[in-house]
Amino acid sequence: MFVDIANIEVKAGDGGNGAVSFYRSPATALGGPDGGNGGKGGDVIFRTDSNLSTLYKFRNKKKFFAQNGGNGSGKKCSGKSGENLFIKVPYGTIIKDLDSDILICDMNKPGMNVVVAKGGNGGIGNFNLKSSVNRAPKYAKKGQPGEYFNLCLELKLLADVGLVGMPNAGKSTIISVISAARPKIADYPFTTVSPILGVVNCFDKSFVVADIPGLIKGASHGVGLGHEFLKHVQRCKVLVHVVDVSLENPIENFEIINQELYSFDEKFEHFPMIVVANKIDIACEENILKFKNYINNKNLNFFTISATNGLGGLGLLLRKMYEFVVKMDFKL
Ligand SMILES: Nc1nc2c(ncn2[C@@H]2O[C@H](COP(=O)(O)OP(=O)(O)OP(=O)(O)O)[C@@H](O)[C@H]2O)c(=O)[nH]1
Ligand SMILES: [Mg+2]
Structure with a gap:
């Protein structure tokens, strides 16, 4: 427990x-x-x-x-x-x-x-x-x-990288692919009920990634599970926001989670964030492109991946996490 x-x-x-x-x-x-x-x-x-x-x-x-x-x-x-x-x-x-x-x-x-x-x-x-x-x-x-x-x-928790996003977006799948952590993965929301830590070895460094239970609208006010765990991402160096692009409304889902983060702690408005569009194997091109343009306009780092079948830029995503961790370590 x-x-x-x-x-x-x-x-x-x-x-x-x-x-x-x-x-x-x-x-x-x-x-x-x-x-x-x-x-x-x-x-x-x-x-x-x-x-x-x-x-x-x-x-x-x-x-x-x-x-x-x-x-x-x-x-x-x-x-x-x-x-x-x-x-x-x-x-x-x-x-x-x-x-x-x-x-x-x-x-x-x-x-x-x-x-x-x-x-x-x-x-x-x-x-x-x-x-x-x-x-x-x-x-x-x-x-x-x-x-x-x-x-x-x-x-x-003092993780370097925090995986956040809606339930079922694929956060646990990602941590299980990039680290030795083996959280429960299932096709229903709120599979993860408490934060899971995984150690990622990348180049000359190892860093800690936290898989945070899925957030939903109202999470910052206590709706769902996530809000109890939002404090655990406050001390991360970078957030990786995982969005399921196989759903119809990735932009809306992305902004719902952002609003929850901001209302929990306003420092999240200026927090380093990497955006990951997951499940590209079952998403339609048009949806992915629309979301990509939206994120690019915000000047955020953006990666498309499929955590289950290795499509897309998982390696590039890891490299970007590494860069952020090194950069933030340097600043501290
Ligand atoms: N097709 C496809 N399915 C995926 C992909 N990534 C994850 N899934 C599936 O999506 C479902 C949810 O994945 P999880 O990793 O448990 O999602 P989560 O974000 O940890 O969910 P919560 O713990 O509820 O917050 C599982 O059935 C995964 O197998 C992907 O890239 N493509
Ligand atoms: Mg999970």
């Missing part, structure tokens, strides 16, 4: 208390203070894990508490530090403080480790509190509490 949002509680460990103790032995009845410091509480650390692709594991487990530090003890013994707690999240997870809605971090790089809640420092024992004024303090300091947060985790 694809889960891309989760609320959780995290608490770092409390610091252990410092000890109040005095050295005693058969030979020394009144030794000096020897209470050790408390140990530091464990931190809560978020870590990206490339094997994860959803926030599913947070559906049932919501509380994550790191270990407390141990209390100090006599003979100047410090308490044990609490163990850090590592929470693995998929690459692309955004962590926000739920109460203030402030962004804490964006786990947008592989291999990231971020301390989100710091463990409390241990309290100082009476051995370390002695001074010229008080050589035998009968008190020690308490450990500090660990930080506590209510967090909202939100996954926004």
